[in-house]
Amino acid sequence: MSKPVSAPTTIEDMYAQQGLSPIAGVDEAGRGSLVGPVVACAVILPQGLIINGVNDSKKLSPQRREELATRIKENALAYAFGVVGVDTIEEINILHASLLAMKIAVEGLTIAPKMVLFDGIKLPVGLPCEAVCIKQGDSASHLIAAASILAKVERDKMMLELHEQYPMYGFDRHKGYGTAAHKAALLEHGLCPQHRIGFCSGHKKNKR
Numbered sequence: 001m002s003k004p005v006s007a008p009t010t011i012e013d014m015y016a017q018q019g020l021s022p023i024a025g026v027d028e029a030g031r032g033s034l035v036g037p038v039v040a041c042a043v044i045l046p047q048g049l050i051i052n053g054v055n056d057s058k059k060l061s062p063q064r065r066e067e068l069a070t071r072i073k074e075n076a077l078a079y080a081f082g083v084v085g086v087d088t089i090e091e092i093n094i095l096h097a098s099l100l101a102m103k104i105a106v107e108g109l110t111i112a113p114k115m116v117l118f119d120g121i122k123l124p125v126g127l128p129c130e131a132v133c134i135k136q137g138d139s140a141s142h143l144i145a146a147a148s149i150l151a152k153v154e155r156d157k158m159m160l161e162l163h164e165q166y167p168m169y170g171f172d173r174h175k176g177y178g179t180a181a182h183k184a185a186l187l188e189h190g191l192c193p194q195h196r197i198g199f200c201s202g203h204k205k206n207k208r
Contacts (some may be wrong), residue, residue, distance in 0.1 A: 011117065011141050013185045016047050020115035020130060023047075023078065025143025027119040029057070029151040031094055033176035034199045035161055035169070036169070036190065036191070038076045039087065040101035041151035042109055043072065043079040045143060051075060054145050055151040056138040069153040072146045080108030080148075083155055086194055094196075099124040119144045 012023050027038040051071055053064065060068070075081065082104030089097040097146075103124035106116055115130050119137035137144040154174055163171040169185045169192065176182070179200075191200055 012047070012143055015115045015117075021047055022111055022113050023085045023108060023143060023146070024078075024106060024113035024116045025137075025141055026105060026116055027057075027138055027144050027148035027151055028098050029148070029155040030176070031098050031176075032184075033196075034178050034182065035086075035171065035176035035195045036162055037085045037155070038094065038098050038101050039096070039151050039155040039158065040082040040105040041079060041147045041154065042082075042102070042105035042113075043143060043150060044077045044109065044111055044113060044145045044148060045072070045075060046077060049075060050142055051136070051146065054149065056145055057148040058069060058138075063157075065153050068146075070150050072150060076112040076146075078109045080105050080110070081108075081151070081152060082108065083158075086196055089196055090198060094199075095122070101128065117141050117144055119148065141174050153194055155186070162194055166194075168187050 015023055022044045024042045024044045026040060026042045028038055030036060030038045051068065052069055054072070056193045057065055082101035084097040086100040099122065102118060103126065106127060113129055116127065117132060117137060118133050121133050121135055123131050123133055134140050134144065138148040159175045167191050170181055174182050186200060191197065
């Protein structure tokens with residue numbers, strides 16, 4: 001006698017009931033920044049595990065992200081990062097750099113997923129398993145939200161390190177995004193080697 005299958009309550013449940021488990025969620029951070037790398041994370045959590053408080057990283061305070069990142073790492077079956085730097089971003093554009101970072105993250109997992117849930121509307125090419133895009137996935141999928149938190153926390157750490165090298169730009173505050181203070185610093189100091197030239201049109205480039 002077959003065991004009844006309950007109706008799926010999450011996107012992850014839906015794919016797990018199709019036999020597509022383990023499932024990874026993937027998201028990136030830094031796509032809209034004027035400086036530094038784009039960082040992606042892929043994460044696999046135990047099927048059915050819900051970590052209270054996990055949400056789109058942009059809706060969380062830095063302290064809350066740090067707390068949740070620790071809990072996600074403690075509970076994850078596997079997680080991995082993909083980092084694509086400024087030179088590659090300039091060469092292949094930010095969209096393709098983001099897709100590349102996400103693919104690197106998936107390939108870095110120590111457990112091979114059968115399904116990958118990506119935030120966004122475009123998939124990387126050449127993935128080793130089935131995958132689907134979910135628009136606004138960091139709000140719709142627990143796994144993508146977890147990946148968004150890990151990616152954001154990891155990239156913020158990189159920006160704090162960059163701040164130590166170039167304190168005049170205030171990377172510790174705005175993490176490289178185009179705030180008024182960042183744009184004013186660009187006009188005063190020019191670009192540092194980690195600025196994305198294509199993102200900084202109209203600003204002085206004399207110190208690149």
